[in-house]
Amino acid sequence: MKLAIVAYGDPVLKKKGAEISKEYPELDQLIENMFETMYAANGVGLAAPQIGLPIRLFVIDISDSDEPGCENFKKVFINAQILEESGKLWDFNEGCLSIPDVREDVKRLDTVKISYYDEQFNHHEDTFQGLAARVIQHEYDHIEGKLFTDKLSPLKRAMIKSRLDAISRGAVKVGYKMKFPSVSKKR
Numbered sequence: 778m779k780l781a782i783v784a785y786g787d788p789v790l791k792k793k794g795a796e797i798s799k800e801y802p803e804l805d806q807l808i809e810n811m812f813e814t815m816y817a818a819n820g821v822g823l824a825a826p827q828i829g830l831p832i833r834l835f836v837i838d839i840s841d842s843d844e845p846g847c848e849n850f851k852k853v854f855i856n857a858q859i860l861e862e863s864g865k866l867w868d869f870n871e872g873c874l875s876i877p878d879v880r881e882d883v884k885r886l887d888t889v890k891i892s893y894y895d896e897q898f899n900h901h902e903d904t905f906q907g908l909a910a911r912v913i914q915h916e917y918d919h920i921e922g923k924l925f926t927d928k929l930s931p932l933k934r935a936m937i938k939s940r941l942d943a944i945s946r947g948a949v950k951v952g953y954k955m956k957f958p959s960v961s962k963k964r
């Protein structure tokens with residue numbers, strides 16, 4: 778089932794997610810719905826806060842990427858904790874399903890070491906590089922209550938403020954279902 782994606786301005790996007798257990802209600806269905814929602818919106822990652830749930834869960838599928846190491850990269854991250862970020866800083870033009878039609882260059886380190894549980898609640902501690910590290914860091918920020926726009930300079934944020942306000946009001950056209958904080962109906 779495709780879920781509504783919460784738009785910029787909703788308080789859930791600024792809330793740090795709570796850890797969950799394997800007894801979380803209908804977890805398998807939630808994960809399936811998150812992948813379906815992400816694919817319908819042409820995304821490569823989706824975090825639970827983006828569908829209104831303040832929990833530490835995100836999904837990623839970058840299997841279609843041409844970058845080496847991303848083949849078959851479809852993963853579920855539960856209760857993730859970044860252990861280390863290292864390597865070189867690099868700019869990448871990021872976007873977000875909760876902030877449609879806004880893309881900006883964001884600097885991130887190119888390597889991340891992360892501890893997490895998969896959908897069967899098996900524990901993993903892995904190191905990822907390049908695009909995989911980038912997408913993980915972006916989605917991890919969501920479960921920490923951060924958005925990619927928080928990483929922009931004050932000047933850049935000021936330059937896009939009116940666009941962000943418009944998104945919050947629902948004054949944006951998207952090809953997927955969204956829930957806007959300043960609008961009572963779903964689109």
